[in-house]
Amino acid sequence: MASEVKVPTLGESVTEATIGEWLKKPGDAVALDEPIASLETDKVAVEVPAPIAGIMGAYKAEVGETVEVGAVIAVIEEGQAQSGPEDTHLRKDEAEKASSAEEEIEALPSGEEGGDASTTLSPAVRRAVLEHGVDPTTIKGTGKDGRLTKEDVIAAAKAKQSSPAPSASAPAPSPTPATAEGERVEERVKMTRLRQTIAKRLKGAQEEAALLTTFNDVDMTAVMEARAAYKDVFAKKHNIKLGFMSFFAKAACLALKDVPAVNARIDGDEIVYHKYVDLSVAVSAPNGLVVPVVRNVERMSFAEVEQAIADYGQKAKDGALTMQDMAGGTFTISNGGVFGSLMSTPIINPPQSAVLGLHRIEERPVAVNGEVVIRPMMYIALSYDHRIIDGREAVTALKIIKEAIEDPMRMLIDL
Missing domain, CATH: 4.10.320.10 (E3-binding domain)
Incomplete structure (x- = not known):
C-alpha cells in the first residue's frame, strides 16, 4: 500500500514552493519522519519528512518545479528496500532523468x-x-x-x-580536460526562489521608499579594549564569545528609544511605532542573504544577544532556519565588514524604515585633542526611508550609536 507525500504547510502567507532537491531516490529505504525532499520557499529551505516508513516510490514532481501546499510530490510504498532487479530498474530510470551535472x-x-x-x-x-x-x-x-x-x-x-605534489614513483593522475585558451564559456543557472525573492524585495524597496543614507565614523578603541579585557571571563561564564555585534545591538536600542521613527514603519496612511526592538540580523546562508530576527533585544543582556546571533548563524549555515525565525523585525543590522567592505549604502528591509550598515575596522590617522594619532576606525551607515524619517532624526540616531560605541558606559547608564 502506498502513502502520498504532500507539500506541508509552509507558513503564514506562503502558498507554494520549489522542489530544491530530492534527498531520497526511488527504491531507497526511508524511516518515519526522515527528510526525503528539500523545498525552497521565498525565505527558507524546508525539508519534507516521510509520513511512513517504507520504500521511496515514484516522484510526482521534478527538481525546479513549483508546487502548492497540499500537492502530492511523491509516494512511499510500505515494506523494506530490496536490492533485486526491480530496485535496480527504478534507480536506472531515475538516473536517466537526472541532469548532466547530477x-x-x-x-x-x-x-x-x-x-x-x-x-x-x-x-x-x-x-x-x-x-x-x-x-x-x-x-x-x-x-x-x-x-x-x-x-x-x-x-x-x-x-x-x-598539498605537496606526488612523488615521481607515484602514478600520475589522469589528466583533467582543460578549457581551450580563448574559449568563451557561459553557464546558465536558474535563480533559486530565495534569490528571486531577494531581488524583488530589494528592487521594491528602491522603487517604493525614498531611500537616503547618512554616514559617520566610529573610534573602536574603547570597545576593542573592553572586549580584550573581558573576552576570556565572558566566554568562561556564558560559554559564548564576546563579539562586536552585541555592542552595536545595544547601542542601536538606545538610538531607537530616543528616535522612535527609526524603529517605525508605514502601514497605509498610518505610522506604526514599535515600543520594542526586534532586530533583524543579516547573515550569509548557502542560498543567499537571510535576516533572522532576534526579538526584544532591548531586554536582553550582551550574552543573550551574542548567543542568539550565533545560533541563527549556525542555523543559516545548516539550512535549518524556519519561517518563524524570519518573521517580523523592526530594524536591521548588516555587517559587510566581515567580507572586507570599507563603506556601503545598505538597502532597507521592507516594511522596516532603516538599516544600520557596519564595515571593516582599519587603523587610520585621526585628530584627537589637537594631535594626530592612529586609531582603529569603522565607517557606519544608516540607510533610511525619508518618507517617515527626517534627516535630522537619522543623523541623530547614528550619532547616538557612535557615542555609545566610543563610550560603552553610556549603554550601562542609559545615556
Missing part, C-alpha cells in the same frame, strides 16, 4: 555503505564539487546531519591545492 556527481565514488550524510548534495554543493574537481565522499561535512556545505567543498579544494 550524472557527473553520481559517477564519483559513492563511499562506504552506511556512510555519513555528506553524500546528499544540495545544488550549490554539486556545482562546487564539479567546479573544484573534488571527491565529495572524502570530505567530512559540517552541515546539518553531517551534510556537505559549499564551504566544506571550497576548503577541501584549497587543502588539495596546498
Whole structure:
C-alpha cells in the first residue's frame, strides 16, 4: 500500500514552493519522519519528512518545479528496500532523468555503505564539487546531519591545492580536460526562489521608499579594549564569545528609544511605532542573504544577544532556519565588514524604515585633542526611508550609536 507525500504547510502567507532537491531516490529505504525532499520557499529551505516508513516510490514532481501546499510530490510504498532487479530498474530510470551535472556527481565514488550524510548534495554543493574537481565522499561535512556545505567543498579544494605534489614513483593522475585558451564559456543557472525573492524585495524597496543614507565614523578603541579585557571571563561564564555585534545591538536600542521613527514603519496612511526592538540580523546562508530576527533585544543582556546571533548563524549555515525565525523585525543590522567592505549604502528591509550598515575596522590617522594619532576606525551607515524619517532624526540616531560605541558606559547608564 502506498502513502502520498504532500507539500506541508509552509507558513503564514506562503502558498507554494520549489522542489530544491530530492534527498531520497526511488527504491531507497526511508524511516518515519526522515527528510526525503528539500523545498525552497521565498525565505527558507524546508525539508519534507516521510509520513511512513517504507520504500521511496515514484516522484510526482521534478527538481525546479513549483508546487502548492497540499500537492502530492511523491509516494512511499510500505515494506523494506530490496536490492533485486526491480530496485535496480527504478534507480536506472531515475538516473536517466537526472541532469548532466547530477550524472557527473553520481559517477564519483559513492563511499562506504552506511556512510555519513555528506553524500546528499544540495545544488550549490554539486556545482562546487564539479567546479573544484573534488571527491565529495572524502570530505567530512559540517552541515546539518553531517551534510556537505559549499564551504566544506571550497576548503577541501584549497587543502588539495596546498598539498605537496606526488612523488615521481607515484602514478600520475589522469589528466583533467582543460578549457581551450580563448574559449568563451557561459553557464546558465536558474535563480533559486530565495534569490528571486531577494531581488524583488530589494528592487521594491528602491522603487517604493525614498531611500537616503547618512554616514559617520566610529573610534573602536574603547570597545576593542573592553572586549580584550573581558573576552576570556565572558566566554568562561556564558560559554559564548564576546563579539562586536552585541555592542552595536545595544547601542542601536538606545538610538531607537530616543528616535522612535527609526524603529517605525508605514502601514497605509498610518505610522506604526514599535515600543520594542526586534532586530533583524543579516547573515550569509548557502542560498543567499537571510535576516533572522532576534526579538526584544532591548531586554536582553550582551550574552543573550551574542548567543542568539550565533545560533541563527549556525542555523543559516545548516539550512535549518524556519519561517518563524524570519518573521517580523523592526530594524536591521548588516555587517559587510566581515567580507572586507570599507563603506556601503545598505538597502532597507521592507516594511522596516532603516538599516544600520557596519564595515571593516582599519587603523587610520585621526585628530584627537589637537594631535594626530592612529586609531582603529569603522565607517557606519544608516540607510533610511525619508518618507517617515527626517534627516535630522537619522543623523541623530547614528550619532547616538557612535557615542555609545566610543563610550560603552553610556549603554550601562542609559545615556
